[in-house]
Amino acid sequence: MLKTLRVISQRIALYSFNEYNNAMGPKKKSEIICRCNNVSKETIEKAIKDGAHTLNEIFDATSAGVGPCGGTCRRKLGPLLDYYLLNGTFPEKINEDLTGKPPPPKKPTSS
Numbered sequence: 001m002l003k004t005l006r007v008i009s010q011r012i013a014l015y016s017f018n019e020y021n022n023a024m025g026p027k028k029k030s031e032i033i034c035r036c037n038n039v040s041k042e043t044i045e046k047a048i049k050d051g052a053h054t055l056n057e058i059f060d061a062t063s064a065g066v067g068p069c070g071g072t073c074r075r076k077l078g079p080l081l082d083y084y085l086l087n088g089t090f091p092e093k094i095n096e097d098l099t100g101k102p103p104p105p106k107k108p109t110s111s
């Protein structure tokens with residue numbers, strides 16, 4: 001009897017879980033850019049929109065680029081930031097910078 005009740009309650013729980021997932025629709029996953037610190041593209045884009053307009057500001061805002069690998073994801077962060085600063089939007093696909101060159105220095109803004 002107890003075993004039967006346990007099986008029934010498990011089935012009800014599973015049914016409820018499936019109904020909930022169906023009602024919520026498929027989850028949209030954001031691409032993980034920084035694997036060391038598990039930082040998604042969505043998080044980085046939000047930081048950039050909120051004013052992180054240099055790599056250091058992105059590092060501070062998200063912890064992306066400062067993981068134990070030494071910053072492998074920076075080759076994606078740079079092009080993502082450059083694209084945003086140039087176009088005001090984010091690219092669907094990030095073209096990684098594989099040149100190894102540091103980004104050019106920022107031009108001083110007149111104040």
Ligand code: FES
Nearest residue numbers: 034036067069073
């Ligand atoms: S992947 Fe971003 S710091 Fe390692």
